[in-house]
Amino acid sequence: MVELVTELLHAALPVVPLDKGVSSANTGNAFLDLLPLLSVAPCALTLQLQWKYGRRLDCFVFSIGFALAVIYHYLHLHPEGIAAAQLLGLPGPTWRGLDILCAQALIARTVGHVLNVQSTVGKVISNLAFPVANLTYAHLLANGVLTLAFASKVLLVVLLATVAAKAVLEGWSTLPKYCSRRGPQTVACFALGFAFFPLPELLPRHYWLFHTLWHIFLARGYQLLYQQLEGLPDGQQQLDGADAFSPVRRPTKEGTKPRHAAAVATAASGWVQSLLQPYRRFLQYQHQHLSDTLLSSKAE
Numbered sequence: 515m516v517e518l519v520t521e522l523l524h525a526a527l528p529v530v531p532l533d534k535g536v537s538s539a540n541t542g543n544a545f546l547d548l549l550p551l552l553s554v555a556p557c558a559l560t561l562q563l564q565w566k567y568g569r570r571l572d573c574f575v576f577s578i579g580f581a582l583a584v585i586y587h588y589l590h591l592h593p594e595g596i597a598a599a600q601l602l603g604l605p606g607p608t609w610r611g612l613d614i615l616c617a618q619a620l621i622a623r624t625v626g627h628v629l630n631v632q633s634t635v636g637k638v639i640s641n642l643a644f645p646v647a648n649l650t651y652a653h654l655l656a657n658g659v660l661t662l663a664f665a666s667k668v669l670l671v672v673l674l675a676t677v678a679a680k681a682v683l684e685g686w687s688t689l690p691k692y693c694s695r696r697g698p699q700t701v702a703c704f705a706l707g708f709a710f711f712p713l714p715e716l717l718p719r720h721y722w723l724f725h726t727l728w729h730i731f732l733a734r735g736y737q738l739l740y741q742q743l744e745g746l747p748d749g750q751q752q753l754d755g756a757d758a759f760s761p762v763r764r765p766t767k768e769g770t771k772p773r774h775a776a777a778v779a780t781a782a783s784g785w786v787q788s789l790l791q792p793y794r795r796f797l798q799y800q801h802q803h804l805s806d807t808l809l810s811s812k813a814e
């Protein structure tokens with residue numbers, strides 16, 4: 515049965531060529547090469563939130579994306595690179611193709627949630643247009659090959675079509691309202707994540723850093739987003755604290771504007787500091803190790 519499923523997947527999925535930033539990603543340092551895999555863990559917070567608040571379908575499809583990311587980055591640890599890796603009869607590049615298609619499909623679905631798309635046309639576009647368009651193009655027009663660049667263009671078209679469907683069929687007045695504090699933080703996290711994502715193509719030896727940051731900022735962005743979405747129906751908002759999922763009242767506008775910029779800056783600064791802490795410790799360890807080595811060589 516497993517062999518049959520893998521054969522069907524192998525036949526149905528297009529070949530996604532490995533980019534330079536992926537094929538030359540391993541540094542030889544076990545700690546650095548492991549970071550992209552470890553940084554997938556924060557995404558589980560969004561799965562927990564979706565399950566707790568009854569988003570069963572979202573939890574299911576996001577769990578598939580989570581599992582594919584874990585498998586892909588596990589295979590990336592292969593000593594000879596992702597191209598030489600294999601799992602369940604499928605080669606590493608095929609698992610990477612699955613990861614890419616699933617991740618981008620989830621982004622398209624998420625934009626539908628961001629806009630609160632309710633029309634049937636809008637839901638079909640945000641949930642089905644991306645995979646159908648890519649698979650159709652790859653198998654009918656590109657001899658079974660799908661590049662990341664083309665898939666990204668399709669994603670952009672799907673996102674614009676989703677926005678257009680929302681505007682034409684439902685109107686801008688039906689857009690949800692987001693927290694004035696958490697909304698900008700969410701946008702900033704997604705923007706930073708997408709800014710880091712293509713950088714390994716320019717600096718392949720730093721794939722471990724940029725892809726780790728991509729995971730962390732995307733995970734935080736998703737968490738902030740779905741916390742707000744769960745607060746919208748009853749006018750409540752999810753805020754950080756001891757219980758990150760406890761609904762509380764949306765803060766009133768009176769007396770909050772003068773502190774808005776400072777609150778956002780403080781929150782962003784604390785988040786960035788927490789992100790950089792593991793790397794600081796690693797650099798401090800390397801510095802101390804180098805100093806000890808130099809001292810011992812001088813003593814000899």
